[in-house]
Amino acid sequence: MTDTRSIQKEFDQLGYVLDEELATILFLTLHLQKPLLLEGPPGVGKTEVANVLAKALDTELIRLQCYEGLDVNAAVYEWNYQKQLLSIKLQEGSKKSEAEKESHIFGEDFLLQRPLLRAITAKKSPVLLIDEIDRADEEFEAFLLELLSAFQISIPEMGTIKATHKPLVILTSNRTRELSDALKRRCLYHWVAYPDLDRELRIVQKHLPELNQQLSENLVRIVQELRERKLNKIPGIAETLDWVNALVALQATQPNADDLARSLGCLLKSADDIEMIKAGGLEELLVPSE
């Protein structure tokens, strides 16, 4: 992956339609070895970027899903307490000094590696995906700072572990809250928006190459129109694909209002939205408006 074109091509082969801007930024991420922060609404393929990147580089993908209350024990490392207790018991009779005992049970054998530690001790640089970082507490962001700038982790009992191979870090956020400036400053930033008609069409064709051109164009146009409405939950690309798949499964080559009504649940995930769109008239959706 020596330039933006080749990145685009590589991603294309793996089924991800990459626009030029994101390709440029990925290229930059690879060369500056800085973490990349992808922000954007849900369902626009942020996580998928990391998946495909790992495949393209033929390396391991290490994923950390963030949630409220995520702490160091679940994200970085934890001591194997049972093993430690056993070991202390076994050493009871021995003549070892306290310091020796302590250094024994805080050795690498007793360390359980969690995703972040695993990422910096890996043999070949992996892709580290820190998913939905906005869900984690602000305190957790602070833990990440050391990792993201110096690629090292401090374990009080053992000292600092430095990365032998820098992982490629991709952070995603749905922007449910603003991330701290300190974290943002350590990352390259890219806003992933909903795809435009042209790109979404290419994505649909990529996934369903046998679908006829006119039908896919029509369906994508409907999705694009729906995104303009005031929905509670705007459908993402995954929903578009689900929906198109559903219509194919229903064998609706010329979808009518009835087919639409039956399959709308693939696209809209809120009862209010479905009701609103149905009230607005499904026939009108099928006819392109000028």
Add this chain to the structure above:
Amino acid sequence: MADYPHFTQYTSVPEAVTAFCQLARDHGLNVGLQENLDALSMAQLAPLQDRVSFGYALKAICCCSEEERAQFDTLYEWFWGWEKGALKAKTIFKNQSNLQKKAPASLVLMGIGNSQEGKEEEAKNVSGANRIERLRKTDFSKIEEIDSELLEEIALKLWKQMSLRLKRKMKASTSKGQLNLRQIIRSSINTGGDPIRLLRKNKKPRKQRLIVLLDVSGSMDKYSFFLLRFICALRVHFEKVEAFLFSTNLIRITEYLSASNLASTLSVLSAKADNWSSGTKIGACFREFNEQHAKRMLNGQSTVIILSDGLDTGEPEELFEEVQKIRRRTKRLIWLNPLKGMRGYEPTQRGMSAALPAVDIFKSAHNLDSILELEKFLLDV
């Protein structure tokens, strides 16, 4: 308007890149030394030499939010555009809050255009820390339009810090809760491996409800905008905030506070609150609150904050009775009155003096510092 630099003025690429970084920094983008270095090493990467990718790459380095990206585009066009100064005539918006300020709702709320008197002596253009210090102490009603933008910025920052501090303090207790194996093992080494001292880790205590009642009657016009922003700030960091607006009737606004974009929140609110800037019937509104919401929301552990100047057109007896009712259901009742900040103010209006006996804490809320003082009362909320 000052003449902005253009890439043709520089003889080498690194110089131009550095000059652009400076330009971006001057316009409020978060571009420091590290970003500048990144940009320089980026410019040396061979495949990024064409204009388009160069722009994309620079954008990823210089921006860290969606809003900043729009601003970056303007700056980029300006500096790297073919035509020198093509866009010079257009003013660049400095940041998002400026945009929000232009929304009609917020202008209405700020009471701009209502009266201009009384601002001359207070508002001189001083810069730097001095200016910030002064703004924190300036009465909201005497703040000029230009300053209000800065004040909003400071206020959001300080409120955020405040709620973060509050959050941290909440987690201090360690006497009960789940066993903390990590700590136990550590301390058991001293006793030859027998876990004698049991150490525990406590969960964050569940936050109690905070209920805020904001007066939006005409007399509160100058303050209600800032106070509403304060409620929004509280809402971000306290999970259980219930907020109400009242003047002649009561409106629950909790659901609208959740939107992260304040401008849209405000327009929704002003559309909903058709009684904005009208008269005040505090007693009647509180009765409505007691009848419809109090049972559900107040559990004896809640804290209620009333933001009002107490200028009431209803019956004082009714007001006292209703405030008393709220008091009985809460742990603490705080009344913040912007007028209290005025020199020589005494709570002598009928409404205020009637309600006062039922209130636990009576404080002013006329400037930023006075609102920040609230922190100590929110500690155990």
